[in-house]
Amino acid sequence: MNATACFHCGEPVPTGLQLCATLDGTPRAVCCIGCQAAVGWIGTMGLQDYYRLRDVPAERAAAANDYGAWDRPALQRMYVRHDDEARAEVCVLAQGIRCAACGWLIERALRELPGVLDIGVNIPARRLQIVWQPQRVALSALLAQLGRLGYTPQPLSAAALDTAQREESRTALKRLVVAGLGMMQSMMYAVALYVGAFEGMDPLTRDFFRWLGVLVTAPVVLYAGAPFFVGAWREWRTRRFGMDTPVALAVALVFVASIVETVRRGAYVYFDSASMFVFLLLSARHVELFARRRAADVVDALARLQPPLAQRRNASGALETVGTHELETGDIVVIDAGASVPADGVLLSERCDVDEALLTGESNARRRSAGESLVAGSIVRTGPVELRVVHVGAQTVLSSIVRLVTRGQQQRPRRARFGDALAARFVAGVLLLTVFTAGAWLLLDPSKAFPAALAVLVVSCPCAFALAIPAATTRATAVLARRGVLLLKPDALEKLLALTHLTFDKTGTLTTRQMELVGVQAFGGRSEAHCLRLAASLEQSSMHPLALALRAAAVLPPLPVSNSHSSTGNGVSGELDGRVYRLGRAAFAAPHDGNDDNGVYLADADAVLAKFEFRERVRADAAVTLAALRDEGLQLQILSGDAEGAVAALAHRLGVDTWHSRATPEHKLAQLQRLRSSGAVVGMVGDGVNDAPVLAGADLAIALGDGAQLAQASADIVLGGDRLEALVEARRIARLTGRVLRQNTFWAIVYNFLSIPLAAVGLVPPWLAAIGMSTSSLVVVLNSLRIRAQPPAPGAAAASATARPALEGAA
Amino acid sequence: MNIILVLIPLSLVLLGAALWAFFWGVNHAQFDDLETPALMPLSEDAAPRAAVEKTE
Numbered sequence: 122m123n124a125t126a127c128f129h130c131g132e133p134v135p136t137g138l139q140l141c142a143t144l145d146g147t148p149r150a151v152c153c154i155g156c157q158a159a160v161g162w163i164g165t166m167g168l169q170d171y172y173r174l175r176d177v178p179a180e181r182a183a184a185a186n187d188y189g190a191w192d193r194p195a196l197q198r199m200y201v202r203h204d205d206e207a208r209a210e211v212c213v214l215a216q217g218i219r220c221a222a223c224g225w226l227i228e229r230a231l232r233e234l235p236g237v238l239d240i241g242v243n244i245p246a247r248r249l250q251i252v253w254q255p256q257r258v259a260l261s262a263l264l265a266q267l268g269r270l271g272y273t274p275q276p277l278s279a280a281a282l283d284t285a286q287r288e289e290s291r292t293a294l295k296r297l298v299v300a301g302l303g304m305m306q307s308m309m310y311a312v313a314l315y316v317g318a319f320e321g322m323d324p325l326t327r328d329f330f331r332w333l334g335v336l337v338t339a340p341v342v343l344y345a346g347a348p349f350f351v352g353a354w355r356e357w358r359t360r361r362f363g364m365d366t367p368v369a370l371a372v373a374l375v376f377v378a379s380i381v382e383t384v385r386r387g388a389y390v391y392f393d394s395a396s397m398f399v400f401l402l403l404s405a406r407h408v409e410l411f412a413r414r415r416a417a418d419v420v421d422a423l424a425r426l427q428p429p430l431a432q433r434r435n436a437s438g439a440l441e442t443v444g445t446h447e448l449e450t451g452d453i454v455v456i457d458a459g460a461s462v463p464a465d466g467v468l469l470s471e472r473c474d475v476d477e478a479l480l481t482g483e484s485n486a487r488r489r490s491a492g493e494s495l496v497a498g499s500i501v502r503t504g505p506v507e508l509r510v511v512h513v514g515a516q517t518v519l520s521s522i523v524r525l526v527t528r529g530q531q532q533r534p535r536r537a538r539f540g541d542a543l544a545a546r547f548v549a550g551v552l553l554l555t556v557f558t559a560g561a562w563l564l565l566d567p568s569k570a571f572p573a574a575l576a577v578l579v580v581s582c583p584c585a586f587a588l589a590i591p592a593a594t595t596r597a598t599a600v601l602a603r604r605g606v607l608l609l610k611p612d613a614l615e616k617l618l619a620l621t622h623l624t625f626d627k628t629g630t631l632t633t634r635q636m637e638l639v640g641v642q643a644f645g646g647r648s649e650a651h652c653l654r655l656a657a658s659l660e661q662s663s664m665h666p667l668a669l670a671l672r673a674a675a676v677l678p679p680l681p682v683s684n685s686h687s688s689t690g691n692g693v694s695g696e697l698d699g700r701v702y703r704l705g706r707a708a709f710a711a712p713h714d715g716n717d718d719n720g721v722y723l724a725d726a727d728a729v730l731a732k733f734e735f736r737e738r739v740r741a742d743a744a745v746t747l748a749a750l751r752d753e754g755l756q757l758q759i760l761s762g763d764a765e766g767a768v769a770a771l772a773h774r775l776g777v778d779t780w781h782s783r784a785t786p787e788h789k790l791a792q793l794q795r796l797r798s799s800g801a802v803v804g805m806v807g808d809g810v811n812d813a814p815v816l817a818g819a820d821l822a823i824a825l826g827d828g829a830q831l832a833q834a835s836a837d838i839v840l841g842g843d844r845l846e847a848l849v850e851a852r853r854i855a856r857l858t859g860r861v862l863r864q865n866t867f868w869a870i871v872y873n874f875l876s877i878p879l880a881a882v883g884l885v886p887p888w889l890a891a892i893g894m895s896t897s898s899l900v901v902v903l904n905s906l907r908i909r910a911q912p913p914a915p916g917a918a919a920a921s922a923t924a925r926p927a928l929e930g931a932a
Numbered sequence: 933m934n935i936i937l938v939l940i941p942l943s944l945v946l947l948g949a950a951l952w953a954f955f956w957g958v959n960h961a962q963f964d965d966l967e968t969p970a971l972m973p974l975s976e977d978a979a980p981r982a983a984v985e986k987t988e
Contacts, residue, residue, distance in 0.1 A: 243965050291958050298954055302947060326936075333940065337947075 128172075129156035129271070140676065145169055159271040163226070171226040188261040188268065190430050191276065196444040200276040200429075201260065208238065209255045213264070215272040218247040223272070230270055234258050248277070275429065296345040297407050300400040303341035304393070310334050311393035324386070331383040334392035341396040342376045345403060370548070371578065372398055378575055388572060389886075394894060401898050427497050427517070431463035432456070434507070445513075452510045456501045458662060458687070464497050465512035474502040503687055551581045551877070558881045569883050576880040580890035581873055589865035592905040597858040600908055606840055606851045613837040616821040617855045622796055622803045623750060624789075626815075627761035627768060629808030630825060630845075631775065632737035636670040640734040650676065652731035656723050658682050659695045659704045667721060670735055692721070700725055739771065742846040747775050749849045756801070760789045760815075789815040806848070823848065857908050865901045872897045 128142065128149035141148040142160035151157045163171055190196065202210045215227065224242035227249060231240050236257025241250035251263060260276075267274040310330045317327055349372065352365030372395055379390040433443045434453040445463040448454065453469065456462055462475070472490045476499060489495060495508060497517040555577045562570035598608055608614060625631055641649040657675035659682055660668035672679075685695040692705010703710040703724050710722040710729070723731045751757055758779035761768045768782040781792060796803045797820065805819035816822035816836055824836035825845070840847045876893055879885050885893070957963060 241961075241965070287964065291963070294963055295955060295958055299951065302951060306943075306947060333944075336944070 127151045127156055129160050144172075156271070159269065162269050163230075168226055168229050171223075175223065175226075188264040188274075190261075190442040191264055192259050192261045193442070193444070196430075196447075197260065200444075203255070207254050207256065208252060209260075210250065210252045211260065211263075212277045213249045213251060213267070214275045214277050215247055215249055215267055216275065218242075218272060226270060227267065227272065230266055231263060234262060234266060237263070293403075293407055296348070297400070297403045300341050300345035300396065300403050303337050303345070304396040304400045306337040307334050307341070307392040307396045310337070314390070328383070328386060331390050331392075334390055335380060335383060338376065338379075338392040338396050341399050342372060346372055346399040348406075349399070349402070366548075368398070368402060370552070374578060375575075389575070391575070398894075398898070401902060404902070428461050428463050448510050448513050450510055450513060454508050454510060455505050456508060457505045458501060458503055461500050462495050462497050462508065464508075464510045465494065465517045466508040466510045467492060467494050468506060469509055470506040473506040476500040476502055547581075547873075551577065554581075554877065554881065562883070572886070573881065573883045576883075576885050576890040577877060580876045580880040580885055580893050589869045589901050590862060592902050593858050593861045593865055593908065596905045596908045597854055601851055601854055606838060606847050608838055613821065614855045614858060616802070616837065617804070617852055618859055619802045620755060620804045620821060622756045622758070622801045624793065624796075624803060624805045624819070625747075625757065625759050625777075626805075626807035627759055627763055627771060628737065630740075630806055631743045631759065631771060632739050635738055636666045636735040637738055638670050638674040638733060639736050642732045642734075643730065644732070645728050645730060647730055649731070652723055653733075654680065655697060655702060656704050656721075656731070656733060658697060659685070659693050659702060659723075667735060671733065702730075737767075739774070740845055742844060744775055746846045746849055747777065749846075750852075751776070753852065760784050760792060786815055790818045793818050806845075854908060861904055861908055864904055868897070868900055868904075 128144075128151050140151050140157055142151045142157045142164075143149070144160055144164045149160060151160060163169065191200075200211055204210060215223075218224065218227075228240045228242055231237050231249075231251065234253075236254040237251065238254060239250075239252040243249075249267075253260075253263065264274040264276070310333050313330050314322075314327065314334075316322075317330070346369075349365050349369040353369035356366050375391050375395045375398075379392055379395065382388070382390050427445060429445055430442055431445050431448055432440050432455040433448065434455060435441050440455060448464050454463060454466070468489050468491055470491060472488060474488055475495055494511065495501075497512075555574050558577050559570050559574035562573050594614070597614060601608060641653055643649045643652050653671070653675050654677045657671045658679040660671050661679040661682065662685070680697055682695040682697055684701075685693065687693040691709035692703060694701060694703045696702075703722075705721060707720075707722055710724045721733045721735070722729055723733070747757060756779070757777050758781070759768060759772050759775075759777050760781050762784055763782060765782040768780050772778070772780040781788070784792070793803050793805065793815065802820045804821040804823060805816050806823045806825070807816055808825050816824065821838070822836040823838045823840060825840050838851065840851075872893075876885065876890070880890055
C-alpha cells in the first residue's frame with residue numbers, strides 16, 4: 122500500500138510519483154497535476170485556511186475545461202436571469218462540495234474576481250447563487266475559477282432561481298414560529314384560568330384572561346393554521362377527504378366554541394388546545410417538507426445526465442457549440458468519444474459503441490450501426506459520431522425517467538396512508554359520537570350537553586392517531602437524510618427490517634470503481650517510467666477506469682498520438698513518433714507472448730514492451746459493514762460477473778461464505794428468484810451500472826450514491842456520501858422506528874378507548890380533556906424524537922483517520 | 933393584582949417585537965442556510981472581502 126495520501130483530495134499517491142505542491146513554503150505530496158494546480162491556486166489566493174477548516178477531503182481536481190461556450194447569449198437566456206443591465210444572477214450546481222469549508226473557499230475565491238456582487242452557497246444542495254456584473258466579468262470566468270478550485274460547475278436552468286420554493290419554506294417557518302409563540306402565550310393564560318378555577322378568581326379577571334386567549338390564539342388559528350383550512354376546502358371541493366378535513370374541523374370547532382363561551386361567559390374555554398394542536402401538526406409538516414427537499418436533489422442528479430452543451434453542424438458544415446435546449450428536430454450534432462448524447466436521435470455515422478447504462482443497466486458498450494437510434498444521456502465510447510436529432514426536451518426517454526422518479530417520490534408510505542385512513546375514519550366516528558352524546562344529554566340533563574359534547578371532541582382530538590405514524594416516519598426520514606441515506610420508495614424502511622438475505626455486487630459496491638496500478642514490468646530495454654508514459658499517452662482521451670489509473674500513475678505529461686483507434690473490450694492502438702503501439706489485453710496487444718488474462722500489455726509492431734497490473738480498491742468500510750450485518754443474522758452473498766479468482770479472494774477477505782463468479786445479469790436475477798421462492802426476503806446492494814435489472818428483481822434495492830445516477834431511479838434506498846456502513850445505521854434506525862411506531866399506535870388506541878367513554882358519560886371536565894389530549898399528542902411526538910442518529914463508530918473514524926498520520930509525517 | 937394590567941400588555945408588546953424581529957430575519961435570508969455561516973467566524977482574516985470592496 123502507499124504510505125502517502127494526497128494533500129488535496131486524500132487519495133493515495135501512486136507509487137513512485139514525486140509530485141509536490143508548495144503551500145506556505147512547505148512541500149506537500151499530491152496525487153495528480155490537477156490537485157497540484159488546485160493547491161497552488163488556493164495558496165496564491167491566501168486561502169490556506171481551507172485545509173484547516175474542512176472536514177472531508179476534496180474531490181480530485183479535474184483538468185481545467187473550456188467554459189467559453191457559456192458566454193453565448195442564446196445559452197445565457199436559459200440559465201441566467203438579468204435583473205438589469207448591471208446585474209445578473211445564476212444558479213450553479215458545483216459538484217464536489219462536501220462540507221462547509223468548501224462553501225467558505227468558494228465564496229472567498231469568487232469574491233476575488235471583480236464584478237462579483239454576491240455569493241450564496243447552499244452546502245446540502247451543493248448549489249451556489251452568484252450575482253455579478255456581466256459587463257465587468259464573464260460567466261465563463263466565474264465558472265473557470267470554480268473549475269480551478271476542483272469543483273465541477275454546472276449552471277442550472279433559470280427555473281432553479283425561482284423564488285417560489287424559497288418563499289414556501291420561509292412561509293412555513295413563519296407559520297411554525299407564530300404557532301409556537303402563540304401556543305406558549307395561550308398556555309400561560311390557560312394555567313392562570315385553571316388555577317383561578319380552583320382558587321376562586323373573580324369573573325372580571327377571568328374574562329380578561331379569556332379575551333387575551335382570543336387575542337393570541339386568533340393568529341395561530343387564522344394565520345398559522347391557514348394551510349389546514351385551505352387543504353380542507355380543497356378536499357371538500359374534490360370530495361376526497363384526507364387528514365386536513367378532521368384537523369380543520371376540530372380546530373375550528375374548538376376555537377369557535379371557545380369564543381362563544383367567552384362571549385356568553387360560559388364555563389370553559391380551550392384556546393390552549395387549539396393552538397397546541399396547530400403547532401404540533403405544523404411541526405410534523407415542517408420535518409416532512411425538509412425530507413422531501415433532500416430527495417428532490419436526487420432527481421436533479423438524474424436530470425444532469427443530459428449534457429448542457431452540444432456540438433451542432435450548421436448550414437455551412439462548420440461546428441458550433443450550442444445549448445442542448447437550442448437543438449431542434451432534424452439538427453445534426455457531433456458527439457466526441459466519452460461525451461454523452463444530448464438528445465434522442467438516429468446515428469448517421471457508420472457505427473459506434475455506446476454505453477446505455479441508463480436504459481439497460483449495462484455499462485458494457487453496445488454496438489450501434491447507422492440508422493439505429495441513440496438515447497439522450499447515454500455515453501458514446503467510440504467517436505466522434507454524427508447524430509440526427511429526433512426528440513428533444515420533454516420527449517426524450519431521459520425526461521420520462523425523471524418524471525417516473527419524481528412521481529415515485531410523491532407517494533406516501535403504505536403505513537402512513539393506512540394511518541391517514543384510520544384517522545379519517547376515527548374522526549368520522551368521533552363526530553357521530555359527539556352528536557350522539559349531545560343528543561343523549563339534551564334528553565337527560567340539557568345543562569351538561571355542551572360541556573360533555575365538547576369534552577368528547579377535545580379529549581379525542583385525533584392527533585395521537587394522526588401523528589402516531591407520520592411523527593415516527595418523518596423523524597426517521599429526516600435523521601437518515603442527514604446521514605446520507607435517502608429513502609426513495611415509501612416502504613423502504615419496513616422492507617429493510619424484513620430482510621433475511623443481502624446480496625452484494627462486487628465491482629463498484631464492495632470495491633470502488635477506481636483501479637490502481639500496482640506494478641509495471643518492462644521487457645526489452647525501455648524504462649518503466651517511459652512505458653508508463655507511452656501507455657498513458659495512448660489512453661489520454663479515454664474515460665475507462667484502467668485508462669484513468671494509467672494517467673494517474675504517469676508522472677510525465679502525455680505525448681501527442683495520431684491515428685488513435687480504440688477497440689472496445691480489447692484495447693487501443695495509436696501512432697507515436699511514427700511507431701504503432703498497441704495497448705490492451707494479452708490477446709490484442711501481444712497475441713504471441715501473453716497468455717494470461719491478468720494485466721494490460723503494451724507492445725509495438727515487433728515485441729511486447731511492458732505489462733501493467735491493476736487491482737480494484739476495496740472500500741474502506743466494507744469489512745466492518747459486512748461483519749456488522751452478519752452479526753445481525755443476515756445471510757450475505759456476493760454475486761459478481763468477474764473471474765473466479767478475484768471474487769474468491771475478496772469473499773475470503775471479507776468473510777463471506779457464499780459467492781458466485783462470472784454471473785451474468787440473468788444468472789444474478791435467477792439466483793435472487795431462487796432465494797425468494799424459498800421464502801427469503803432478499804435485498805440487493807449494487808452500484809446499479811451493471812445491476813439495474815437485478816436491483817429491480819430484489820425485494821429491496823439499495824444503490825450506492827456514487828454509482829450511475831440511474832441506479833437511484835430503480836433503487837428503494839440510496840446510500841449517499843459513498844459510505845457502505847450507512848446501511849448498518851439505516852437498519853438500526855428502521856428497527857427503532859418500528860418499535861416507536863408500535864408504541865405510538867398502542868398508546869393512541871389505549872388512550873382514546875379509555876378517555877372517550879369517560880368523557881361521553883360526563884366524567885371528564887373539559888379542562889381535564891384538554892390536558893389529556895395535549896399530553897397524549899406530546900407523548901407521541903416526544904417518543905418519536907427518540908429516533909436519532911448515533912455518532913459514527915470509533916472503528917470507522919479510526920479507519921478514515923489512518924491516512925492522516927502519514928500526511929503529518931510527510932509535512 | 934392591578935400589576936397584571938401593566939405586565940400582560942408589556943408581555944404582548946414583547947411578543948409582538950419578537951415576532952417582528954423573527955419575520956425580519958426570515959425575510960432577510962437569515963434562515964435560508966443554517967450550515968454555511970457557522971464556519972465563517974473560524975477564519976480570523978476578513979482580508980479578501982475587504983479587498984473586493986476596495987476595488988469596487
